[in-house]
Amino acid sequence: MTTVAQKTPGWLDWDPAPSAPAFRLPAGAVDAHCHVFGPQAEFPFAPERKYTPCDGGKDQLFALRDHLGVTRNVIVQATCHGSDNSAMLDAVRASDGRARGVATVRPAITDAELHSLHEAGVRGVRFNFVKRLVDAAPVEDLRTIARRIAPLGWHVVVYFEAADLPGLEGFLGTVPTPLVVDHMGRPDVTRSVDGPEFARFLRFTDRHDVWVKVSCPERLSVTGPAAVDGRRRAYDDVVPFARRVVEECGDRVLWGTDWPHPNLTDHMPDDGLLVDHLPRIAETADRQWRLLVDNPMRLYWPEEL
């Protein structure tokens, strides 16, 4: 019998009734960063995980996709599932071609296993450097994995805090695949968008084949969702950072909801509001189309272009 672990105390559940966004997503929009959690009775969480989420399975993800007007999803392996990609793969397989996956793998994975992940729809692996989420993997293991996946045409999704970039830059510069950075490298948005920390991040994206997700205003914001003018001003302090990335890396930016929003204890975002944040950071129809359709399609469904 499966033992069901209790959710981490203080952890907020995802919003079961997000608002209908006022912003209409362009046809073919991709949510390029979301997860599935379990359901744990079917897909138990990893023993080594650092948090236990509530369930957020594929049916609920697909319902959100349809509610928001999203066409496709990129389902990123979350740390609570470790390197057991079963829940993510089950969701990708059930999506009828409308989802791709990003997996977590160990260096000992066989070529046959990698090919089977590719067949299922996986197009990248994730290296997570956020210490509260995972114990650091040896750099040699990451090098091995990067070398093994390169021939498949995959990329490496990296998650790190802004303060850790200087220490990681040397290693990341040696990865022989494109890099995709989660949540804009988590800038401190109380600092200036013109300051040295964000300038360093932008230089880093410029020097290598680096794509950036302008996701997670709810994680980065200090002003929060309910700023001065209601919906239109939500997550105001994140806007200059995301807008700068969209302007400077227009053909290498991606967006995602981050549903079911792991590890939030302060507030749970309304996913409709996250969609309404988009025209503030991508201000023209062309920028919106590149961010939401053309860029993710080139990275995850190039054969359909």
Ligand code: 0GY
């Ligand atoms: C995210 C963010 C977080 C969690 C994870 O895999 C994860 O557990 O990525 C976080 O807590 O910042 O990308 O969903």
